[in-house]
Amino acid sequence: MKLISLIMAAGLILNLFVYAYFFSSVVTLVTALLVSFFVGYLIRRWFRVMPVNSKEHGWVLGEAEECSDPDKPIAIDRLTLPADYLVLGALCLGSPKAGKTESFALGIMSQISHIWPNSGYAFFEGKGDTDIYMKLVAATGGPDYFFSTELAGSCSINLMSGEPRDVVDRLKLSLIGHTASTSFYSDEQLARLTLVVPVLKSLGMAVSLRDLYTVVAIEDAESELLRLAQAAPNCDAAALSLYKEWVNSDEHAKRVSALQGLLNRLFIFVYGSHTDRLNTYQPDIDVSEIVKGGKSVYFHLPLTDYTRSVAIALVEMFHVESRRRQNEGCHNAIPYPLFFDDWGAFFHSNFGPFSSRCRSAKLPLFFSFQSLSQMTKVDPAFAAELDDNVANKFIMRVMGQETGEYGVALLGAHDRLEVGLSDVRTNLPGTSLASREVARFSTQDLKSLRAGEVYISTLVDKDNETQNLILKTRLPLPCFDGWREVSMPSAAHIDSATGEGLNFWLKYMDRAKLTEIQHRAEGDTAAFEEIV
Amino acid sequence: MILTWIRLWPLFFLPLLLLLPLGFVPEFTIGRLHLSGGAVREWFLNNCLLPVLSTDDGWQLVSWFYDASYTQEVLLHALISIDITLLLMPLVFGFGKVLIFISGFISRTEHAQKTRVARN
Numbered sequence: 229m230k231l232i233s234l235i236m237a238a239g240l241i242l243n244l245f246v247y248a249y250f251f252s253s254v255v256t257l258v259t260a261l262l263v264s265f266f267v268g269y270l271i272r273r274w275f276r277v278m279p280v281n282s283k284e285h286g287w288v289l290g291e292a293e294e295c296s297d298p299d300k301p302i303a304i305d306r307l308t309l310p311a312d313y314l315v316l317g318a319l320c321l322g323s324p325k326a327g328k329t330e331s332f333a334l335g336i337m338s339q340i341s342h343i344w345p346n347s348g349y350a351f352f353e354g355k356g357d358t359d360i361y362m363k364l365v366a367a368t369g370g371p372d373y374f375f376s377t378e379l380a381g382s383c384s385i386n387l388m389s390g391e392p393r394d395v396v397d398r399l400k401l402s403l404i405g406h407t408a409s410t411s412f413y414s415d416e417q418l419a420r421l422t423l424v425v426p427v428l429k430s431l432g433m434a435v436s437l438r439d440l441y442t443v444v445a446i447e448d449a450e451s452e453l454l455r456l457a458q459a460a461p462n463c464d465a466a467a468l469s470l471y472k473e474w475v476n477s478d479e480h481a482k483r484v485s486a487l488q489g490l491l492n493r494l495f496i497f498v499y500g501s502h503t504d505r506l507n508t509y510q511p512d513i514d515v516s517e518i519v520k521g522g523k524s525v526y527f528h529l530p531l532t533d534y535t536r537s538v539a540i541a542l543v544e545m546f547h548v549e550s551r552r553r554q555n556e557g558c559h560n561a562i563p564y565p566l567f568f569d570d571w572g573a574f575f576h577s578n579f580g581p582f583s584s585r586c587r588s589a590k591l592p593l594f595f596s597f598q599s600l601s602q603m604t605k606v607d608p609a610f611a612a613e614l615d616d617n618v619a620n621k622f623i624m625r626v627m628g629q630e631t632g633e634y635g636v637a638l639l640g641a642h643d644r645l646e647v648g649l650s651d652v653r654t655n656l657p658g659t660s661l662a663s664r665e666v667a668r669f670s671t672q673d674l675k676s677l678r679a680g681e682v683y684i685s686t687l688v689d690k691d692n693e694t695q696n697l698i699l700k701t702r703l704p705l706p707c708f709d710g711w712r713e714v715s716m717p718s719a720a721h722i723d724s725a726t727g728e729g730l731n732f733w734l735k736y737m738d739r740a741k742l743t744e745i746q747h748r749a750e751g752d753t754a755a756f757e758e759i760v
Numbered sequence: 761m762i763l764t765w766i767r768l769w770p771l772f773f774l775p776l777l778l779l780l781p782l783g784f785v786p787e788f789t790i791g792r793l794h795l796s797g798g799a800v801r802e803w804f805l806n807n808c809l810l811p812v813l814s815t816d817d818g819w820q821l822v823s824w825f826y827d828a829s830y831t832q833e834v835l836l837h838a839l840i841s842i843d844i845t846l847l848l849m850p851l852v853f854g855f856g857k858v859l860i861f862i863s864g865f866i867s868r869t870e871h872a873q874k875t876r877v878a879r880n
Contacts (some may be wrong), residue, residue, distance in 0.1 A: 232772075232849050239846035246839060250824075251817055589795070647766060 230274050237267045249427035256549075286310040287336055287343055291558055292701035295683070297642055298668050307701055309620070313345045313561045313687040317587055319614060320596035320682075321635050322624030327680040328596040329360055329480045331703035332622055335571050336594060338367045338706035340565070347562045348372070349523040350546065353541065354570040356530025358716060361648040364526065366711035373513050374717045375505070376528035377535045382717075383512035384505040386498065387541050388435050390516075390548055399425070401578055402537045403493045417490040420444070420474070427471045431730065434509035438498045438733035445491055446736045447480040451733075496534050498733070506538065509729030515545045516552065519564045519591075531573050540576045547582045550589035558590045568595035572602025573669035580613040587617055596622075600631040621685040625677040632671035639683055639698055668698060680705060763863040768856045775852075778843040783837035801837045809841050 244260035246410040247253060267335045281359075285308075292307035310431040314336075322328045333351070351371065353360055356378070364370060388395055396418075404417045424443060424632055428435045431453075434665070442449045454475060457463045477483070497503055518525055524735065527542060546566060555562060568574070585591050597603070603611040614673065615621075615638065623635040677683075682701040783804075789797035805825060810818045828855070 229853070232853055236846050239842060243839070243843060250819065372789060647764075660762075 234267065234271065235306055237263070237270070241267065249738075253742050282500070285342060286312075287314060287339055288704075290704055294697055295668065295700050296698045298695075298698075299644065301700070302629055304564050304699070307699060308688055309684070311563075313619060314343060315439065315590060315592045316619035317583070317593040317617070318595075318620035318622055319618045319638075320594070320622040320624065321626060321638070322464060322596065322622075322682075323598060323631075324624070324629040325679060326624035326677070327407065327703060328598075328624060329355075329569050330363065330708075331680040332624070332682070333567050333594065334367055334706050334708070335362060335703050336362075336565070337364065337567065338750065340368075344563045344565070346516060346522050347564055348524040349565045349567060350518075350525045351567045352527045352542070352569065352571065352574075354529055354530060354531060354539070354568070354574050356528065356570075358528070358713065360455050360529060360569070361526055361713045361716065362714040363706075365714045366708035367706040370714075371526040373518065373523065374526040374528065375513060375525065377529055378502070378531075379528060382505050382528070384508035385509040385513040385515075385542075385545075386434070386508055387437055387538075387545070388425075388428075389511065389514065390545070392429045394423050394548040394551075394597070395429065396425050397736065398541055398548065401544055401576060402497075403490055413486065413489055416486050420487055421490065423467070423471050423474060424729055426467045427453065427457045427729070428466060429458050430467070432462055434729035436507035436508045436509060436729065436733070437494060438737070439730045441491065441494045441498045442732040442736050444487055446486065446493075446732075447511050449732050450475060450480065450735045478740055488598050493537070496537065499605060502503045507733075515549050519553075521565070522562060529574070536574060539574045540578075543574075543576070543582060544578065547578070547585065549656040550582070550585045550591050553589040553591065554585060558588075561589045561590050563592055565592045565594055567568035568593065570597060571595045571618075575603060575610065576606065580607075580610060580617070581690035583606050583614060584618040593618060598631070599628060600634045605616060609665075619687055622680065623674060623683045623685075625679070626671070626674040635683075636667050636669055639668050639685055640696075641667050680701065684686065763860050764858070765856065768859065771852050771856055772849060773845065775848045776841055779844060780838060780840040783834055784840070798833070801833050802839060804840045808844065809836075809880050 239262055241264050244263060245257055248257035248260055286643075287309040289307040292304045294304055296301040303602060320328050322332075335349065336343070339445075340347060351364070358379070361370075361374065373383045374405045375385060387398065387606040390398075399421060400418055403421070404414050424440065428443065429441060443449075443453050454472060456467050456752060457471070473485070497506055513525060517523075527539070529539045529542075561654045583593050603614065605611075611634065621638045622640060626635050642665070644664050644666050646664060648662070667710060674683075681700070682700045684701065686697060686699065687694055688697050690697070782800045785795070785797040785800060787794065787798075789795070800805045802825075805821075809821065813821060825836070828836070
């Protein structure tokens with residue numbers, strides 16, 4: 229009926245123009261023009277809708293197509309993804325050079341002040357490319373803090389900061405290994421960690437992982453901790469009693485042998501000058517403070533085993549923060565987005581619960597990865613879990629078949645109406661209509677995308693109800709002209725372990741002791757290799 | 761046969777297809793009546809166009825028509841034919857809907873009867 233109305237309106241306009249021409253009537257000409265504009269408005273209204281209210285603040289993407297029914301795409305002049313739904317997080321999938329970092333991550337961060345005014349962000353960069361940092365600085369002015377596991381000039385952080393149970397939660401994922409054959413050692417290590425950390429934290433002074441290592445590895449340090457804890461007014465009597473009981477239960481060497489795995493894992497966090505930035509008593513980066521203060525932080529994490537362990541500990545620090553925000557009630561809190569760029573190799577077993585908690589704590593997750601296998605390696609159900617926890621999906625160019633099929637599945641299916649006409653002189657001539665549910669896109673569609681082009685599955689308010697729309701657009705590339713001239717941050721002052729704190733490391737871990745520990749660790753490794 | 765708009769859409773242009781050629785008909789005689797495309801064009805002008813125009817506009821059009829060439833007359837006739845076609849569109853749409861409903865009703869009934877017979 230709309231089409232007929234428009235055809236009739238076109239006829240009316242034709243008549244008006246002919247009349248105006250023939251009778252030289254200016255009034256009719258003006259009327260014809262007005263009617264033309266009105267018909268043009270009707271066409272835009274009916275066939276070129278704007279599903280997202282452009283006045284709403286959010287991520288402005290510009291021209292787009294709504295492809296919920298890919299057979300009938302609808303053009304959109306100015307697409308804005310509303311901030312209210314961006315706060316539910318986003319998952320971005322794409323092959324190398326598809327635009328995950330520059331178009332997606334940098335794209336959102338360049339508009340973050342429009343999306344969530346007064347909000348900061350944390351950017352976890354898992355590739356190790358320094359040009360991303362430089363482009364971020366060129367596009368946005370740069371983050372407030374820069375942390376790197378490898379580069380000099382990095383701010384410091386203390387992995388032992390926070391409440392004792394938070395520290396235990398954080399460290400157990402980084403420090404305690406698991407074997408398929410028995411859980412005895414992991415249980416033992418977790419139990420001791422749960423015992424030592426509260427006692428250490430009860431001393432009322434700053435502690436670091438180096439202090440933890442010293443206390444577990446050196447008998448004299450253990451004795452001094454016991455003495456200090458007995459004198460500390462805030463030390464929990466039950467914790468102290470249990471710790472004392474454990475200390476007196478057996479010889480130190482035997483007790484340490486049960487914790488050797490923990491010590492070996494802990495060693496990489498405490499040994500070497502590059503670990504100074506993880507063991508500062510007065511760190512630059514206090515996760516709770518930067519989230520509260522709306523500061524931005526960039527974590528430069530080139531993939532190594534060491535970096536992976538640090539990355540997990542960092543993620544768990546934000547996990548603790550999400551729990552705090554949840555418990556305090558975050559209805560009026562400003563969202564603090566967390567960006568995980570190329571995070572595939574860094575997914576860990578607790579990322580699912582972390583993502584779930586972040587969503588409700590207004591810490592929206594924006595993470596990108598290349599391959600489905602990076603998620604299924606963690607757990608076969610992990611991909612589905614993330615799919616459930618993140619509302620917005622950005623599917624960029626995907627060249628891999630399996631990952632492409634996952635992307636196609638994320639974009640869903642639609643009902644396709646198929647019409648068949650038959651003029652064959654049989655018993656069943658005529659028209660047949662069939663409705664089939666088919667995937668909206670194919671893996672070939674994903675392979676054909678240009679850099680920066682993306683299919684988006686998101687939520688928008690349209691026609692007074694929340695709808696899941698499938699959109700196609702090319703993400704606007706932020707302006708990072710002159711990024712080559714940006715220099716990396718100058719070396720920050722790292723207080724090492726000499727600040728105000730327990731300082732057990734300096735007191736007990738002299739060079740001879742460290743050499744002895746290193747030899748012992750190497751001996752264990754050699755013996756292990758012989759067995760294998 | 762089940763009818764749908766895929767088969768029926770040419771109906772919308774049926775009035776145009778009928779009216780337009782009438783303006784090109786060569787001269788012929790039925791009894792004492794001489795007819796031609798010119799007579800048809802004049803009839804449409806007198807009965808379709810002039811009644812909706814004001815008197816002044818009507819006179820201006822008539823004077824133009826007397827001096828008009830064959831092409832100009834045909835263009836005017838085409839415009840009138842298009843207008844009539846457009847005005848008839850809602851009616852054709854309703855007619856098409858009725859046809860579709862009837863064909864659907866017949867097919868449904870036929871299908872129901874066959875199903876009933878098959879069940880029995």
